[in-house]
Amino acid sequence: MNEEFSSVGKRITQVDVAAKATGEARYTPDLKLPGMLIGKVLHSPYPHANIKKIDTSKALALPGVEAVITFDDTPKKAYARSYRDSPMNSSGHLQHSDEYILNEKVRYVGDHIAAVAAVDEKTADLALDLIEVEYEILPYYIDPQEAMQPGTVPIHDWAPNNIPIVMDSAPPYLAQGDVEKGFAESDVVVEETFFASKQVGAHLETQACLANVDANGRITCYSPSQLPHLFRRELAKMFRTTVGMINVVTPFVGGSFGIRLSCQNEPICIALALKTRKPVKLVYTMEEDFTELDTRTPDYFTIKMGFKKDGTLHAYHIDTLTWSGGYLGRAQLAGGITLAWGLGHYRCPNTNGKVTIVYTNTTPTGAMRGFGNPEVSWAAEQVIDMGAEKLGMDPVEVRLKNIKKPGEMSNIGLSIESTWEDECLIQGAEAIGWKEKFGKPKQEGKVRRGVGCACMHHCSGAHPLLLEHSGAIIKFNEDGSASLMVNPGSPGTHIWGALAQIAAEELGIYPEDFNIVAGTTDGSLFDLGSHASRSTYVTGGAVRQAARQAKSRLLARAAKTLEVSPDELDIKDRQIFVKSSPERKVSVADICFNGIFNFEGDCETVMGAASFESRWNSPPTAAFFAEVEVDMETYEVKVINFVNAQDCGTAINPMSVEGQCEGGIQQGVGYALTEDYSINRDTGKAETDNFTTYKMPGTLDMPKSTEVIIINKPDPKGPFGAKGVGEPAMVGVAPAIANAVYDAVGVRITDLPITPEKIFAALKMKSR
């Protein structure tokens, strides 16, 4: 704990949670405007088809229906649901725009082809049934291996063999040395293939939008978007208007986890509002969420590592086949991350890799928590264990030998600002009882226990891959209370509290002095949004900058009152005092009051406003330790204990960091054991379209005991030493469990999730 801080590091409660505890919090589906219509979307029942004809006349004739729209009624402006056709990095790298508000060709079951607006939900549903569509059914491809065969029907004309992108690793950070030579020089070489699954975000608030168009044609879009400013820009391009004609409002958000980085049903809702000139609310059902929204990117990996006798990693190759879905979504970025985060985690002189991205007739893939990193870690963290076994070394020791130190090149190619991955491994191993428990002799009996570990290295924002720009305004009231005006809405990450703690620390006042004004593009400076574990690090950086400006104004005014120079002053406990004689002081409230009720021609609302671009990217690191029991009659895996040791720099609010880590364990346990997205090969439809068929962990499926260790050592660049933590929390959970299963029963499950059937089959194969 950093005792020198007065606000940072405290376990404060969040200002936005009381509304959630009382039911007062309004999420997008809860909103209502006078005269509001209900929107509904017609989704494709076929995985791949051309639409030859749509007849909407019967639907339009139904009383209560106010609009029915198709491809022909919407702007013909293709967009990328990832917004990656924005100038997101300095090289201006663009991603292909490959879909429309409503499509004239369908590319997965669930693709959006028409929409209605009606007076109520029942009428809207009836109207959908009355839309007549004539399809020309095309051959479809569920797996990338099928889709990429020569002679297949293109899902998009511009991508021959359904391969839009092949990425070869390039120096300096994605490829180094000579990999072939490196393997030849290695004493131990291990290679394995893996499958990382199509995990679903499964946020409880289904996708929703409320769109309103005012008399001047100005659009207000209420949506749970995670990137409101970029989203606004995309909408402006789509609807051929100016950015100023759109306000994106993010009310309370019922979970995001990266899925809400993409443009989902909002353009359809806006198109309906523009057509009817009435407010339209469009809320998806959970089945629509499962069959229409982005998921985590599924990948097939082949990973090869070569080690020297002493356990030093000497050569490392990753080959990835990525399953994009019907649209690119974020598969291109995920591909780059699997290479950079995979190859860049450990020190290794000889690395290279390749990613092949393939269009398939499945739901598109998005940016679910950590995207790219949990996938590649699932594979690579098992290959490290395989190498350790062949070397006859402890897997923790092998990791400690190969993890990077500060000053070495990070996964993103920058110099590592800070890393305590070694501490994470050492303290985590101690907490799980690694020395006593790992590698016990072969066990007998019904229940076999094992322990496993994994570690990871992530990012705090995405500089220099992407723009990392945030802004903040701090505006004091006449009594010394203040508004903190930022963009991020209330997605449940406790970001408002963390930002208030950062501002309070800088200004010498208290977090509760701030009223958080957030969640609109109209009322905030440009902020990239909430992704890549960036909000504390980058938006926090902007807040600290704004606070410094406000502080300099407070000190300048106080200097006149106290008749000293501003640099002789500081602020603590809401008092501005002379550092050399602290009894000479004036309150922040008095200075603010005098600025506003000022009759001497010196009026001023004390404020600070800052735009901030993070030019750094301090990698958070973590270690994960699982202890499992495998039932040898049912082959069921139970996670008994889980330890997550996180190096997130300074924990601005340890309670919130624990919350992120505990939640990451839930998503990781689900990814590892039960969340099994399944597509019917005969229909192309997702068979897992609810929480009965898609099993995410409940209270009884979680580890009996969970321990979060926060290393809590400051980073030199983050605000008050903070780094990101949101995504890192889940990255290594699944491979730690897989390694523990191997320790328990001696079989390695390489395809997610680790089901009883797979363990049974692997044991049977082994006994042959």
Place this chain on the structure above:
Amino acid sequence: MAEQRVILNVNGRNYDISIEPEMTLVEVLRDKLDLTGTKISCGEGECGACTVLMDGKPCLSCCTLAIQAQGKSIVTIEGLAEKGQLHPLQKSFIDHGAIQCGYCTPGMILTSKALLDENPNPTPEDVKTALAGNLCRCTGYVKIVDAVMAAADEIKK
């Protein structure tokens, strides 16, 4: 279908309203009574986000017809605080960091209330069992269980 008059007792107050008989309880609470604290998530009784109390017992309001709720006493999350005083469970959820996105929170709190009303001295295992039908995607449940245990202590004071 013709509308039907029903009287529902929600949070201690009688509402005399006209509804379509196929309306679920959650639809009536949200759309007719503007009590949007009760959430619709899965819509088919798998996630527990729509939980309300019916005669003190947890009830999945997305799988219950509103007409079935006549003559019963319904408590929603809006009815838990008394005269502006938060219920100890609400306070405990806030203080323990048990709320992240908050979408599961109303259901979690009401299911926990039914548990504590029946069993004022639960073990953590009892709490986990009681909440097994309430899904959360954010918290990993750790702080939720902690919050319920602490509220149980508070209520006994």
